[in-house]
Amino acid sequence: MSEGAVEIKDLVKTYVDDRGRPTFTAVKNINLHIDNGEFMVLVGPSGCGKSTTLRMIAGLEKITAGSISIGGRVVNDMEPKDRGIAMVFQNYALYPHMTIYNNMAFGLQLAKKKKDFISDTVGRTAKALGLNQMLERKPQALSGGQRQRVALGRAIVRSPIVFLFDEPLSNLDAKMRVQMRSEISRLHGQLGSTMIYVTHDQVEAMTMGDRICVMRDGLIMQVADPLTLYRQPANLFVAGFIGSPPMNLLRGKIYRKDGGLAFTENSEKNALTVPLAGPIQDLANRYVDKEVVFGVRPEHLSEEVKNGSHVTLKSTVDIAEPMGSESLVYLKAGTGNLIARIAGEHLFHMGQEVAVQLNMDKIHLFDVETEEVVH
């Protein structure tokens, strides 16, 4: 069944002013396929065009060029209510003058559904969301989490084919956010509907998405499942955006040394030098005497050698953040600043000398010009 599949083709959005003159192109020709029942997360820094894309899918924003299909039907000129979608907004967007019941029933009432059907649907949904005690209250009398749950319920009662979420958790406090996160994931499991979820928070993206679409400046940088995105970032942007703390990215040159290859950071003196070992050498071969960006995730700097090829780096501790079972250690190796996630209940102190093992199997090299990963 593909009734909930969403197909975005060559989609462009250029905002115009009152007189119809173009002001800003927020989405620049994107292509994206979302499977029926998939949980797709659009993630990217603020202003990258995520909301614009979502609002075009919803039908709240006119499409400048390209097409959007839902379930095989092109919906470009369709009213939002006919698209089979429901949307949850960041600011809840409840109707403040209506009771919770009416907030949830509004869409069904407009669709002229039978009274019994409405009260049954709303009642059941409210119960599932733990809102059945509050149906006669106004939104004002609810907490933030409850309000967002009403917004969720309002979306559910429309039984849409595609759920759209625009940063629904951003206005909640941290604890509520984590709770609602799992609630939405559970909902996805129960309903099996397609969900498109916009967030700027990469943790939310990683924990919730079947697949994640990373956007930047109106373009898609990479679409992949969370692990692929983490392990094989397609470019510098994704490498830097996904992961917390972010990947260590050092700019430098590959050159020949002692019959092998080495990476040296760009610096006048005392530059960090990493002799290359393992499979990375084949890639590096193409970049001899050329500039590259060298990337390694914090957890691939460790104290003890695991299997695979390793290179030992001498470094001193700059700052350490003990987190209990592991520590985030900010290291200085030559001129290079590296963050290491070191497992174990250690305490590090400033100025301490540490010999870290750099796992050479987990290195990424990026082309400086194209910013693409070298592979």
Place this chain on the structure above:
Amino acid sequence: MTTVQTPRKEESQTGTVRKRLTPTQKIAIRKVLAHAFLIGFIILVLVPFIMVISASFRKGNFAPSELIPDKISLEHWKFVLGIPYQEVVNPATGETRIVKAATPPLLWFWNSIKVSFIASAGIIFLSGSAAYGFARLYFKFRSATLGTLLILQMFPMVLALVAFYVILDFTGQYIPWLGLNTQPGLIMIYLGGISSYIWMIKGYFETIPPSMEESARIDGATQFQTFIRILLPISAPIFAVVFILAFIGYMSEYPVASVVLQSSDNWTLAVGANSFLYEQEKLWGRFSALAVLSGVPITVIFLLCQRFIVGGLVSGGVKE
């Protein structure tokens, strides 16, 4: 921020042996001053009001002098309410006559309420829908039109008196009930003064996050349903304010009404009241009684609208 000056330190610096006030005393002094100011202000507001009331109960038609009239008389109120009363014409002979208004002032009162109410309701309707257009729809010359409205509202209505006269004279030739000396004609002119209200309501609409209406649109509401069922109820406070302001304004509007309405049975209260102020003799008593009377509907409207002007009607729907 780190050093806190203690009173003792200050004393030793200045070398005076002034008695320091404790914080409680300071607050007490501030309270007294604030109350004195407020009481003075209230007196400033109330005295003219009381003078008008007292003038309406004073015998004879003198400009108000002392606040409490020495001779209380109901003659002005009787006149205004259309109750005939006896008046002594010549004190020497004791000759009296029955006084009764040619046109009952209560008719003017009723005219005023009618005109003000219909005009204010029309204002709400027109400026509300216009403001919706300006706040939520995008069309050519939107900002130019808005700017023009803003500039136009800066000219007082009185400046266009001649134009109003000509317009009504013209419409009256084709639609008699909408011409000069008709109340619908006056209402039509009054409805022209909506630009400042458009700005007010538009400003309010713009504080309402569009996501609420977008939500309704996804729920399947048409633009009109969204306006009627979402935006209007949420905007009740501003409509109440606009209604009150418009109503007060039209209850007391004189220049336009005096030009448009010529026969005394069409007059509004303001025109009627002014008719007692002849060049030779200003009948302050009757004038004052009418002025007090005109405050009644305003008060009623205000009390009725007040419950809509509660803050926080929007709150809860969205989180900023």
